[in-house]
Amino acid sequence: MKPIRALIVAAALAATLPGLASAQRGPDSLGADWRERQDQARGGVQSGRLVPLGRVIEMISRRVPGRVLDAGLEGRNYRVRWATADGRRIDFIVDAETGQILSGG
Template sequence: MKPIRAILAAAAIVAALPGAALAQRGPDSLGADWRARQDQARGGVQSGRLVPLSAVIDNIARRTPGRLLDAGLEGRNYRIRWATTDGRRIDFIVDAESGRILSGG
């Protein structure tokens, strides 16, 4: 049950983000297959193959102060778009199986 809470917490974080940019996106702004990728991520976390996205976001927040802009599963990696406190945008690529940051920051 714990991985489900982690996914729900990550979804709540994204849903609660301020900013008109997220609100103005069209229904397909994440791509036509975004729902399938979300289901793939959820299944991977539930089976123990993938690190919960909330744990990845917590790790990034400890390393780089700022806030989440967007996050999702792309292939075997999570892509985390992050806004730093000094106004920079960083795209983190994180191995979804290990949680290791591959690039960004």
């Protein structure tokens, strides 16, 4: 795994740990119920129902060079806020069950 990809995956995994992400960034940017959705996402991944967010972020990084700004589960989809290498912001909507990119990029 390339060093930058490993860094992106590590950042995504760190963002899924309860409390760690909000301690580093301040208030949750995805809403007040973000921690509850983290637990739902974690349970979905552990049961095999949802694609791991780290895999989704890795897929996006292969498609569009850049970095994660924020990511989380919204309903049945992941929303990944992405900063491109040239400074643009893209919101990717990804089906959390299949990993298919529905919009963005």
